[in-house]
Amino acid sequence: MTWPKWESGTRTVMVNQAGLVLALALVVWTLFLPAATESNRWLGLNGGGGEPWRVTRAGESEPFAILPSGSVDGRAVVRARLEGSSPFVFVDIAPRTDDPNAVVGKLELGPVRLAGVDSTTWRAMGTGGLTNLAETVGSYAFLALADPATRKGYVAAWLTDEWASGSVFYGAGGLSYLAEYGPMRAGRDATRKVDTLVLGAFDDCRLGLEAYADAVAARHAIVLPRQISGFCTWYCDKGGYGNPKGYGACDETQTREFIDKVVSLGLGRWGFDYYQIDDKWQDGKERHGPAMLFSHTRPNGPYPNGMKPTVDAIVSRGIRAGLWYMPFSGDPDEPWWAERTNLFVKSAVDAPPARYRLRQRKGAPYMTPFGSGALDMSNPAAIDYVKETIARITREWGFRLIKFDGMYSGMAVDLGHGRAYVPDDIGNQVFHDPEVSNVQAFRRGLRAMREAMSPGTQLLACNVKQHARGIAASYGLVEMLRIGGDNGPIDTFPQRYMAGPLDGSPRYFLNGRVWYNDPDPVYVRDAVPIGRARLMASWTALGGLLYNFSDWLPWLSEKRIEILKRTMAPHRKPRQVRPVDYFDRTIPNVWKLTGSDCAVFGLYNWSTNAALTVDYPAAFCDLDPEKTYVGFDFWGNAPVAPFKGRLVFAVPQDDCRVIAVCEFDGTRPVVVSTSRHVASPIFDVADESWDASALVLSGVSTTVTGELYELRIIVPEGLDVASAGEGDVRPVREGRLLRLRFANPMEIQPWRIAFRRR
Numbered sequence: 001m002t003w004p005k006w007e008s009g010t011r012t013v014m015v016n017q018a019g020l021v022l023a024l025a026l027v028v029w030t031l032f033l034p035a036a037t038e039s040n041r042w043l044g045l046n047g048g049g050g051e052p053w054r055v056t057r058a059g060e061s062e063p064f065a066i067l068p069s070g071s072v073d074g075r076a077v078v079r080a081r082l083e084g085s086s087p088f089v090f091v092d093i094a095p096r097t098d099d100p101n102a103v104v105g106k107l108e109l110g111p112v113r114l115a116g117v118d119s120t121t122w123r124a125m126g127t128g129g130l131t132n133l134a135e136t137v138g139s140y141a142f143l144a145l146a147d148p149a150t151r152k153g154y155v156a157a158w159l160t161d162e163w164a165s166g167s168v169f170y171g172a173g174g175l176s177y178l179a180e181y182g183p184m185r186a187g188r189d190a191t192r193k194v195d196t197l198v199l200g201a202f203d204d205c206r207l208g209l210e211a212y213a214d215a216v217a218a219r220h221a222i223v224l225p226r227q228i229s230g231f232c233t234w235y236c237d238k239g240g241y242g243n244p245k246g247y248g249a250c251d252e253t254q255t256r257e258f259i260d261k262v263v264s265l266g267l268g269r270w271g272f273d274y275y276q277i278d279d280k281w282q283d284g285k286e287r288h289g290p291a292m293l294f295s296h297t298r299p300n301g302p303y304p305n306g307m308k309p310t311v312d313a314i315v316s317r318g319i320r321a322g323l324w325y326m327p328f329s330g331d332p333d334e335p336w337w338a339e340r341t342n343l344f345v346k347s348a349v350d351a352p353p354a355r356y357r358l359r360q361r362k363g364a365p366y367m368t369p370f371g372s373g374a375l376d377m378s379n380p381a382a383i384d385y386v387k388e389t390i391a392r393i394t395r396e397w398g399f400r401l402i403k404f405d406g407m408y409s410g411m412a413v414d415l416g417h418g419r420a421y422v423p424d425d426i427g428n429q430v431f432h433d434p435e436v437s438n439v440q441a442f443r444r445g446l447r448a449m450r451e452a453m454s455p456g457t458q459l460l461a462c463n464v465k466q467h468a469r470g471i472a473a474s475y476g477l478v479e480m481l482r483i484g485g486d487n488g489p490i491d492t493f494p495q496r497y498m499a500g501p502l503d504g505s506p507r508y509f510l511n512g513r514v515w516y517n518d519p520d521p522v523y524v525r526d527a528v529p530i531g532r533a534r535l536m537a538s539w540t541a542l543g544g545l546l547y548n549f550s551d552w553l554p555w556l557s558e559k560r561i562e563i564l565k566r567t568m569a570p571h572r573k574p575r576q577v578r579p580v581d582y583f584d585r586t587i588p589n590v591w592k593l594t595g596s597d598c599a600v601f602g603l604y605n606w607s608t609n610a611a612l613t614v615d616y617p618a619a620f621c622d623l624d625p626e627k628t629y630v631g632f633d634f635w636g637n638a639p640v641a642p643f644k645g646r647l648v649f650a651v652p653q654d655d656c657r658v659i660a661v662c663e664f665d666g667t668r669p670v671v672v673s674t675s676r677h678v679a680s681p682i683f684d685v686a687d688e689s690w691d692a693s694a695l696v697l698s699g700v701s702t703t704v705t706g707e708l709y710e711l712r713i714i715v716p717e718g719l720d721v722a723s724a725g726e727g728d729v730r731p732v733r734e735g736r737l738l739r740l741r742f743a744n745p746m747e748i749q750p751w752r753i754a755f756r757r758r
Contacts, residue, residue, distance in 0.1 A: 111174025128420025271569025512574025
């Protein structure tokens with residue numbers, strides 16, 4: 001096909017009748033990306049019949065342009081510019097009014113007319129997942145439009161949500177942006193309330209979305225800490241929610257028993273880092289959601305002696321302690337909270353229950369389903385409460401991982417229960433500070449938590465399935481984010497185990513760049529079919545996602561513990577993972593982790609009743625169609641036949657295959673897998689080198705000390721092993737496959753294999 005260009009000309013926009021709306025037309029042409037040159041990047045803006053004006057470079061002294069609009073007094077602020085070698089055009093927007101008491105409401109930009117888009121074949125990828133373009137598509141934060149056959153298309157997204165909650169829409173052949181400020185008054189410095197959106201065209205929209213995530217990380221100065229893995233109590237089959245004797249938080253005795261088992265199995269060496277206690281440890285009565293007294297434990301609950309003794313027991317074994325709580329929620333009907341109603345956002349309306357909404361009473365605390373009363377993060381007194389609580393939890397009790405729930409409560413908006421854009425009641429709230437927007441209040445609350453918590457504490461935000469407005473609103477302020485709804489083990493929650501792949505796949509590009517995506521727990525318990533246990537553990541591990549499990553460890557069989565050992569440790573290369581069939585399937589079947597000398601493909605069959613045949617051209621999988629590849633099936637523990645030109649594999653129902661592949665020209669041996677990890681050899685093999693003159697293959701492996709370790713090597717015909725190094729090393733030849741077994745390896749294990757010609 002001919003790669004589309006931005007369409008020339010101008011178009012008048014439809015003006016939204018609600019709030020502040022920017023009536024804007026865009027003149028755009030010759031934007032052929034991702035190459036970043038002056039000749040192929042141009043965006044012009046035309047406001048209400050005025051002359052187009054050029055994009056400026058970052059740092060140039062170009063004032064904001066004042067464009068006619070449908071605002072209170074007819075003005076808004078927009079500036080378009082370029083930044084260095086970025087493939088995007090950056091557009092800054094801010095409200096402008098002469099009346100500081102005017103409520104901003106909304107800003108709408110667009111539509112941008114996109115040439116070359118075929119609504120019958122192109123697909124949209126946003127927070128709602130993969131959709132067709134036949135109808136209007138709305139997405140929070142980001143939206144990609146692409147031709148599935150080529151992946152060429154456009155990426156439009158919000159770089160910041162500092163003041164407004166930003167969304168992107170495609171409909172009737174045009175692209176538009178929506179900025180929602182809620183009840184925020186403009187104030188005297190409205191033009192300083194700037195948010196930024198980006199627009200770009202790409203040969204591969206997966207790379208465009210990854211470039212967007214990189215731009216978010218750069219803008220917010222994000223440097224992620226070392227990725228951790230561990231355990232969540234919530235679905236534990238002994239002490240978790242749903243168990244007749246469980247709480248959802250396990251209890252003091254169970255926690256110690258679990259930690260003892262972790263230590264006895266040596267799981268720390270396999271990647272186990274943290275133990276996270278979930279809901280039902282706190283005091284109070286459950287009314288509109290969880291109990292809301294987070295200052296102390298329930299006297300007759302799972303931790304009657306308080307949290308510190310349990311935390312001390314966890315930490316003394318070298319494990320990080322984590323805790324669930326809801327920092328931005330309180331129950332106005334609870335006596336303790338009833339005396340502090342000044343801390344809540346107030347409702348601006350009288351409204352009966354609708355959808356998942358609780359009844360709202362004008363002037364009373366604003367109520368959210370599950371989250372109960374929304375605390376007012378524009379109120380210094382409420383900020384003090386948040387700081388005191390997080391300081392107690394992290395500095396006094398000693399927790400270093402905080403899983404905070406009810407993100408939407410921090411924004412004081414209705415529970416969305418939608419992944420795609422869903423109109424809600426944003427604006428029907430009254431904040432203590434009238435110049436604060438819903439999103440700004442949420443970010444103030446997060447910053448307050450970060451200021452008060454103990455250094456080194458990590459935040460896990462939960463979750464954007466409840467309301468996806470929290471995606472861009474959380475940029476730069478959390479280390480981890482739940483990207484989907486609650487899942488559950490198949491034995492107690494049929495069909496919900498797919499929540500992670502369903503919601504995590506569209507947001508893969510944020511993982512390892514903006515935060516670590518949390519798909520909710522992996523389940524390997526014996527009640528789960530072993531194929532499904534491998535499937536979910538492999539998808540989480542190979543994807544480089546936050547890995548936590550929720551199975552009672554002392555009950556697991558050796559086979560199930562083995563799955564944990566081979567998948568739990570992070571491979572620490574999440575930026576090198578992407579789905580192959582991203583624009584083809586709602587939940588991609590094929591994922592690829594790319595290394596320097598090889599790749600690992602995760603082939604996932606989500607169907608419970610039919611086998612899957614994966615069949616793609618090599619080039620579509622970013623493999624060279626002219627080269628031959630050899631591979632190894634990790635779970636099948638066997639080599640696969642050499643292939644060229646196409647990637648073709650059969651996958652059993654409700655199961656997976658993890659295939660490591662390497663180029664093979666028949667002249668030298670190649671390490672194609674190891675026994676250490678599902679992401680091997682990328683996970684653990686370094687400095688692989690072939691000395692053609694000496695016929696020596698050498699390298700270094702990271703292993704688990706004292707545990708059997710095996711290198712899997714494909715050897716050309718005509719070569720035999722002459723020596724395999726010193727120590728307890730045993731070579732086993734199976735045709736073209738050489739297994740090199742180390743019975744008692746060191747943590748950093750060098751190896752050297754000398755070959756001879758027959």
